[in-house]
Amino acid sequence: MPFSPENLRQVRRRLEEACRRAGRSPESVQLLAVTKTVPVERIQEALQAGLTLFGENYIQEAQLKIETLGQGTWHFIGHLQRNKAKAAVRLFSMIETLDSLSLAIELNRLGLQAEKTLEVLVQINEAGEASKAGLAPEEALRLLEESASWPGLRIRGLMTLPPYDPDPERSRPWFRSLALRQKEWQKQFPQITLEHLSMGMSHDFEVAIEEGATLIRVGTALFGARG
Ligand SMILES: *Cc1c(COP(=O)(O)O)cnc(C)c1O
DSSP: OOOOHHHHHHHHHHHHHHHHHHTOOGGGSEEEEEOTTOOHHHHHHHHHTTOOEEEESOHHHHHHHHHHHOOSEEEEOSOOOGGGHHHHHHHOSEEEEEOOHHHHHHHHHHHHHTTOOEEEEEEEOTTOOTTSOSBOHHHHHHHHHHGGGOTTEEEEEEEEOOOOOSSGGGGHHHHHHHHHHHHHHHHHOTTSOOOEEEOOOTTTHHHHHHTTOSEEEESHHHHOSOO
């Protein structure tokens, strides 16, 4: 099945309408196309249709695609294992899922070694789900306090993946609390620029935009259901 430009038009329409409701400029929201399980040919078509920003969850799968395509901007959005961190630093321009102090220390080391400043988002487990990655708010606070000593890392914001609920309104409280945290922490840590809020997926990105998302991560609505 080829990539559907109609899906892309629909997503852009939904994005613009949500921005209008929220009194925001559509340029203030970046659309990240989640390409896990999507074959490289369809990503190529998505690039031709004008998508430029992509997200992958697994290093091995991503490596093949990124090296084959040789274009696009790629964010890592899965749980990053320490032994895959080196490949991640090489392949991705941003790791959206910084979820432990030890990973931060490792990424800083690798960033310095690669002579690049790696951009990261701190993943927050807003609902405190045991099954999910991400830091509890008090752990994230500790990480932000430590971050001054990591010149190889540049923290650019926060990311969350709330409990799945088909009713998008049920995601709103989690998005809202992440946005409040961002404001509070930005005051507390003026030396860090927490400009990004990565939140919202295919079924709830309008609500996320209303609550302040700057990055929405959309898979199914662009590429169809994953097999
Ligand atoms: C798969 C995935 C998405 C996209 O989900 P859809 O419901 O297909 O839009 C977004 N964020 C993360 C972290 C994911 O793993």
